Amino acid sequence: MTIPNLFLQTYIEDTIMNANTTNKIRAVELFAGVGGFRLGLESASTSEKEYEVVWSNQWEPSTKRQHASDIYCARFGFENHSNEDIATVAADEIPSHDLLVGGFPCQDYSVASTLKNSHGIIGKKGVLWWEIYRILEQKGEEAPKYLMLENVDRLLKSPASQRGRDFAIILSSLNRLGYAVEWRVINASEYGMPQRRRRVFIMAYRYNTKLFRKLQTSSSVDILNTKGVFAQAFPIKTLQEDAIQYAKLSDDLVDITENFNKENPTKNIFLESGYMVNGNYYTARSEADYEGLFVTLGSILQDEIEVADEFYIDDAALEKWQYHKGAKSIERVNKTTGHIYKYSEGSMSFPDSLDKPSRTIITGEGGVGASRFKHIVCINGKYRRLTPVELERLNMFPDNHTIGVSNTKRAFLMGNALVVGIVERLAKILLKEI
Numbered sequence: 315m316t317i318p319n320l321f322l323q324t325y326i327e328d329t330i331m332n333a334n335t336t337n338k339i340r341a342v343e344l345f346a347g348v349g350g351f352r353l354g355l356e357s358a359s360t361s362e363k364e365y366e367v368v369w370s371n372q373w374e375p376s377t378k379r380q381h382a383s384d385i386y387c388a389r390f391g392f393e394n395h396s397n398e399d400i401a402t403v404a405a406d407e408i409p410s411h412d413l414l415v416g417g418f419p420c421q422d423y424s425v426a427s428t429l430k431n432s433h434g435i436i437g438k439k440g441v442l443w444w445e446i447y448r449i450l451e452q453k454g455e456e457a458p459k460y461l462m463l464e465n466v467d468r469l470l471k472s473p474a475s476q477r478g479r480d481f482a483i484i485l486s487s488l489n490r491l492g493y494a495v496e497w498r499v500i501n502a503s504e505y506g507m508p509q510r511r512r513r514v515f516i517m518a519y520r521y522n523t524k525l526f527r528k529l530q531t532s533s534s535v536d537i538l539n540t541k542g543v544f545a546q547a548f549p550i551k552t553l554q555e556d557a558i559q560y561a562k563l564s565d566d567l568v569d570i571t572e573n574f575n576k577e578n579p580t581k582n583i584f585l586e587s588g589y590m591v592n593g594n595y596y597t598a599r600s601e602a603d604y605e606g607l608f609v610t611l612g613s614i615l616q617d618e619i620e621v622a623d624e625f626y627i628d629d630a631a632l633e634k635w636q637y638h639k640g641a642k643s644i645e646r647v648n649k650t651t652g653h654i655y656k657y658s659e660g661s662m663s664f665p666d667s668l669d670k671p672s673r674t675i676i677t678g679e680g681g682v683g684a685s686r687f688k689h690i691v692c693i694n695g696k697y698r699r700l701t702p703v704e705l706e707r708l709n710m711f712p713d714n715h716t717i718g719v720s721n722t723k724r725a726f727l728m729g730n731a732l733v734v735g736i737v738e739r740l741a742k743i744l745l746k747e748i
């Protein structure tokens with residue numbers, strides 16, 4: 315898109331925003347799950363300025379029952395919630411909003427061809443990034459000024475055969491829509507939150523915002539070290555100028571699909587910290603700079619008196635758990651080729667350490683079956699799994715947020731969710747900046 319005279323435009327937009335005496339930032343939550351973003355936005359709200367979720371969408375394609383949507387409605391009400399495949403929702407069914415948030419799946423974002431006659435990018439069907447793109451594009455001048463998105467950190471490196479291509483497509487397509495973008499890989503535990511969960515968070519600001527202008531007019535050292543939203547919310551050890559890599563992105567998505575990072579495809583292009591404005595991106599390796607307290611797994615556990623019997627592991631089952639957690643080297647047969655190979659894995663800490671933040675919780679955390687990745691704690695000599703409330707606490711959700719479905723489902727919903735404290739901090743800085 316052609317970006318109009320920026321300073322004039324920003325001045326007009328800011329004036330309109332100030333004249334608009336409402337202190338509400340209207341948010342839309344896509345891929346809402348059980349509402350992790352919404353909880354973070356609500357906690358960041360103050361009496362002067364608040365986030366209001368004006369519409370949300372959550373639809374689980376793999377099951378008939380819509381557990382996440384049911385929980386969402388039970389907590390936040392049915393009003394303005396949609397439980398439909400987002401691909402079937404027309405952009406004009408979504409009310410105007412200032413901020414769009416969501417954790418979309420990591421998929422293949424390659425673009426096969428571009429229709430000559432305009433905006434028609436053809437991404438693969440079922441790839442949900444293109445649903446976000448479609449909504450933003452169809453909203454036109456009404457598109458939200460701000461985006462806050464979350465994904466697995468692999469997004470920056472995928473696909474393995476052409477590292478960075480998918481993220482380059484995301485950046486370039488947001489550039490097309492008039493957004494500047496900041497990103498950061500954040501491990502929640504490194505900033506005093508209870509879970510080691512590494513995710514990439516993405517913030518985008520439209521051309522007519524102060525934040526866009528800031529990214530455009532400040533030096534890369536300043537944005538990454540101090541002035542950017544991430545630098546303010548999640549401080550990093552100071553980066554020197556020569557640590558920052560810079561390059562320009564192609565604005566042709568087919569060109570990116572075919573050629574991005576082809577010369578050295580296993581090299582990582584997009585590092586932990588970075589931003590993009592006007593198609594130029596700046597990125598660097600970064601490390602958390604945090605001196606506060608660390609929250610441990612032991613500190614979020616429920617009192618044993620509150621833990622139901624089903625979570626305890628009896629002596630017979632304990633051996634199975636020990637086997638799964640232990641080091642092993644097994645012969646396996648490749649089902650397609652018949653090739654025999656050795657599969658090896660090292661041992662895991664068993665039980666989980668109580669004096670460190672917890673490992674990442676994943677969707678398979680629930681259920682009684684022994685597994686390598688489920689957490690096991692040992693309290694007063696008794697081994698047990700984590701309860702749904704403890705899993706909620708590891709994501710900084712309120713206790714019993716997911717009550718109403720089976721314990722296995724509750725664990726699944728937490729494995730899919732995010733650490734609310736991260737959204738809260740980003741949202742606080744965003745409030746300060748707008």
Ligand SMILES: C[S@@+](CC[C@H](N)C(=O)[O-])C[C@H]1O[C@@H](n2cnc3c(N)ncnc32)[C@H](O)[C@@H]1O
Nearest residue numbers: 345346347348349350373374399400417731732
């Ligand atoms: C990574 S989870 C997001 C979880 C959320 N941030 C939370 O706090 O619970 C992605 C969500 O997108 C939903 N989803 C997947 N495909 C969808 C589609 N086509 N339309 C709408 N939602 C979809 C999934 O059911 C899942 O709940």
